[in-house]
Amino acid sequence: MSLFRKREPPASGPGAELPRAAVCFPSRAMTRRAADWLGNLGGCRPLGILSDDCDDVVWQCTAEKADLLLLELDFSNGVEDKDVSGRCDIAVEVRRRLPECRVYLLCEDGHPEKLAALDKAVELKLIDGYCIGDLSAQQMRTWLDETAETMPGGSAR
Template sequence: MSLFRKREPPASGPGAEQALPRAAACFITPAMTRRAADWLGNLGGCRPLGILSDDYDDVVWQCTAERADLLLLELDFSNGVEDKDVSSRCDIAVEVRRKLPDCRVYLVCEDGHPEKLAALEKAVELKLIDGYCIGGLTARQAEIWLAETARAMNERTEP
């Protein structure tokens, strides 16, 4: 029995245009990451993947190995937690996109930190990330992001 599952080959042939995006979730704790991946799976419209380590190298490696089409990264604005703030998460987004140029990256932020809004807006303006959500991520917002990702995937495959 292998501890590592084999990756599926890229979709091709009839029905390839209906391939579901690989949605990677990386939240502050492994438990929250598992919940986010399960939630995405139950929501449908994607093949969810939980990235249990939020270390820069681990996230980049796993997104690359799994060929993620979408990455959800949670931010942590607690005092003294600099490696999960806007700039450090944007660093991850830039490196993931360097290896996977078509991967869409979204940040999920806790509510109550209006001072971070300017940094989030600037990250979108500079195209470091595709968007963000402040407060609880709703099913509707996740569905919009998944639909945008699926649409971008289809545009890449169409001649």
């Protein structure tokens, strides 16, 4: 038995048609927690991307053939690469390699000055949407359903 089995989805059966949902948060602990939350939520195959470097995220999403990418923003002073424009850079690169991948941003509450940038990113189709504040299970399920509908054979579900 190999400890490093290739993680391939089953060709058929339960879980084969579920979207691959990748999550990337500013800290490894929060990324793991978000992936666990998605796993418990169900309706997807969660993947935690433990590095939020653009090249790492793009590579991991491409290797895992992610259908959905959830990126958390960080509005702390001096953290520009995790702001709206930095996260949109990642979204553009992921979509260049995976055109069908849906990208959503999760934003902390209390930064109304970022709303215009978020709306513009959606308008320019750099991202598919965003959530400000706590992400509810209902909102995540909506995003997963939208993702499943765009997957090959998704309209039959």
